[in-house]
Structure formats: C-alpha cells, structure tokens
Amino acid sequence: MSANGNGADDSDESRDADAGSSGGSTASTGREVARRLFAREFNDATYMFKESDDELAPNYTLLPTGERANRLFFVGTLTETEDVGSDSEYWQGRVVDPTGTFYAYAGQYQPEAANTLREIETPAYVAVVGKPRSYETDEGDTNVAVRPESINRVEESVRDRWVVETADQTIERLQAFDAETNDYAQMAREEYGGAISSYREETIAALESLDVSDEPMPEDEESSEIDSDLT
Numbered sequence: 001m002s003a004n005g006n007g008a009d010d011s012d013e014s015r016d017a018d019a020g021s022s023g024g025s026t027a028s029t030g031r032e033v034a035r036r037l038f039a040r041e042f043n044d045a046t047y048m049f050k051e052s053d054d055e056l057a058p059n060y061t062l063l064p065t066g067e068r069a070n071r072l073f074f075v076g077t078l079t080e081t082e083d084v085g086s087d088s089e090y091w092q093g094r095v096v097d098p099t100g101t102f103y104a105y106a107g108q109y110q111p112e113a114a115n116t117l118r119e120i121e122t123p124a125y126v127a128v129v130g131k132p133r134s135y136e137t138d139e140g141d142t143n144v145a146v147r148p149e150s151i152n153r154v155e156e157s158v159r160d161r162w163v164v165e166t167a168d169q170t171i172e173r174l175q176a177f178d179a180e181t182n183d184y185a186q187m188a189r190e191e192y193g194g195a196i197s198s199y200r201e202e203t204i205a206a207l208e209s210l211d212v213s214d215e216p217m218p219e220d221e222e223s224s225e226i227d228s229d230l231t
Contacts, residue, residue: 066185
C-alpha cells in the first residue's frame with residue numbers, strides 16, 4: 001500500500017543517526033549509491049530486509065523490478081508541506097513525479113531538510129536524497145515513506161533529465177529481471193508476485209509526459225552538485 005501517513009518516529013531517527021550507513025557502501029564516501037526510481041514503484045516497495053545479522057547492518061528496500069535500495073534520489077514537484085509533529089516539529093513534504101507521490105518526513109535529526117520544508121514556498125521543483133522507510137499501520141497495512149538527507153530546490157530542466165535517467169535505469173532493471181543470476185528479482189517474485197509490466201507502462205508514460213525538444217538537456221552546475229551527492 002502506498003504511504004500517505006506519518007513516517008517513523010523520532011526514536012527510529014535517533015537509532016539511524018547513531019548507526020549511519022555501514023556495509024555495502026561506496027569506498028569514497030561510506031554511503032550507498034542512491035537509486036533512481038519512480039514514485040509508483042517506490043510505493044509498491046513495502047518489503048525491507050538486511051543481508052547480515054549485524055545490528056548495524058544497513059536496511060534495504062526490495063524494489064519490485066529486482067534491485068535493492070538503501071538510499072533514493074528523486075526529483076519532482078513539492079506540492080505541499082505540513083508540520084505533522086505533536087511534541088516537536090516533524091515536517092511532511094509531498095513530492096509528485098509523473099507516476100505518483102513520494103512522502104518525505106524530516107524531524108530534529110534531519111535539521112537541514114526540515115528547515116527546507118519549513119521555509120520553502122510551494123509549488124517548487126525539488127531534488128531529494130534520502131532513505132526509504134516502511135512501517136505498519138494500526139490496520140496491519142505496510143506504508144512507505146522517505147527520510148530525507150537533503151532537499152534542494154532545482155530547475156525544471158533537472159526534473160526533466162531525472163525523468164529520462166530514471167526511465168533508463170528502470171528499463172535496465174526490467175531487462176535484467178529474468179536473468180537466472182538475479183537474486184533480487186527472485187526475491188521480488190516471492191514478495192510481490194513478479195508482475196512488472198505496469199512499471200514499463202508507467203515508465204513510457206513518464207517519458208511521454210515531458211515536453212522535450214531534440215536538443216540535449218543542459219548539464220548545469222546546480223544539477224552537477226546534486227549528482228555528486230548520490231555516490
């Protein structure tokens with residue numbers, strides 16, 4: 001089930017702040033590569049797992065297209081923000097891409113992201129790097145949300161290029177889904193049933209939603225700085 005409720009509480013944030021991102025990380029930064037995926041796929045990605053029994057081992061979200069994700073990178077339109085906290089500020093941001101909606105939550109352990117959600121005027125194009133989270137509702141459903149590491153305002157050209165690059169990476173995952181050596185695809189079949197045609201259709205629709213000319217999209221300084229945060 002897609003998420004539109006509150007994310008994990010501040011006690012979870014504190015544990016994450018202490019643990020950090022260990023294991024399976026890039027050698028240069030100690031962090032996992034941030035995966036590009038559309039909101040439709042993310043909202044279906046309700047299964048999380050660890051690959052070791054180490055208490056500090058990273059949590060991964062299993063993507064329905066057959067990949068794991070510890071961090072995400074997405075760009076879309078921030079349509080609304082709201083302080084949903086009770087005892088302290090806890091900001092919710094609603095970010096829309098061509099396929100659906102990401103919900104991002106930032107509290108005291110993400111001060112820069114929380115400040116952005118507090119101060120920014122909507123609507124605005126934003127680029128978000130963050131960690132996926134899943135949680136169970138009182139009704140027994142599993143919802144997903146994003147805990148942002150950074151939220152940056154960007155231009156429309158950055159959003160357009162992200163759509164194109166995310167479409168490319170989604171198609172690559174779909175093409176590799178049936179490979180016998182793809183263990184994550186096998187996990188996805190077991191957890192989600194293996195129906196992936198809808199993600200191909202959503203990817204095509206996302207590309208068709210762009211008003212893209214024949215000229216290449218600009219590689220501006222702002223988007224280059226954002227890309228440098230992904231590895």
